[in-house]
Amino acid sequence: MKSFLIYLAAFFANNYFLFAAEAGMPQLDPTYWASQAFWLILVFTILYISISRFYLPKIKDNLNNRENKIKEDLENANKLKEQAEIKLKEYELILKNAKKDVSKIHFESKNNLDKDIKFKKDKIEKEIENKVVKAQKEIKEFKKNSINSIKTISGNIASEIIKNITGDKLNESSIKAAVEDVSKEGISKYL
Numbered sequence: 001m002k003s004f005l006i007y008l009a010a011f012f013a014n015n016y017f018l019f020a021a022e023a024g025m026p027q028l029d030p031t032y033w034a035s036q037a038f039w040l041i042l043v044f045t046i047l048y049i050s051i052s053r054f055y056l057p058k059i060k061d062n063l064n065n066r067e068n069k070i071k072e073d074l075e076n077a078n079k080l081k082e083q084a085e086i087k088l089k090e091y092e093l094i095l096k097n098a099k100k101d102v103s104k105i106h107f108e109s110k111n112n113l114d115k116d117i118k119f120k121k122d123k124i125e126k127e128i129e130n131k132v133v134k135a136q137k138e139i140k141e142f143k144k145n146s147i148n149s150i151k152t153i154s155g156n157i158a159s160e161i162i163k164n165i166t167g168d169k170l171n172e173s174s175i176k177a178a179v180e181d182v183s184k185e186g187i188s189k190y191l
Contacts, residue, residue: 151180155172159172
């Protein structure tokens with residue numbers, strides 16, 4: 001293949017009667033091919049060297065930096081995700097413990113209040129019972145005193161009635177004895 005290209009180039013170099021060269025296209029004129037090939041090789045060599053030595057390394061560095069930055073960001077994101085999950089677990093544990101503490105405090109408070117209410121209720125019931133007993137004693141005492149007062153008043157009224165009816169004053173001891181006999185029969189049902 002290489003020899004074919006050399007023969008072809010030699011053929012065109014020796015041939016002065018090319019159709020395009022006659023038409024006025026100087027790039028197809030074989031007299032200018034050597035200088036055109038020189039400048040073509042020179043320009044493409046400079047382009048190749050500048051691209052391969054200056055631009056490609058910068059592009060590779062930028063791509064590598066970008067890739068490294070993405071890797072670092074992903075690693076940081078994974079670390080932050082792990083830390084967030086740990087914090088979430090800690091938060092849930094704290095919340096669970098707080099709920100237990102609240103339940104415990106609520107239960108203790110309820111028990112303390114129940115004990116306090118029972119203690120105060122028992123105390124009030126004892127006070128009421130003592131007051132009821134005291135009132136019953138006072139009522140019994142009042143009944144006894146009222147019976148004695150009734151006896152005395154009945155005796156006085158009976159002696160006054162007898163005195164007003166008969167005009168004579170009877171013996172107080174006999175009136176008291178009569179009132180006492182009558183009161184024993186009627187008072188027993190009130191005591």
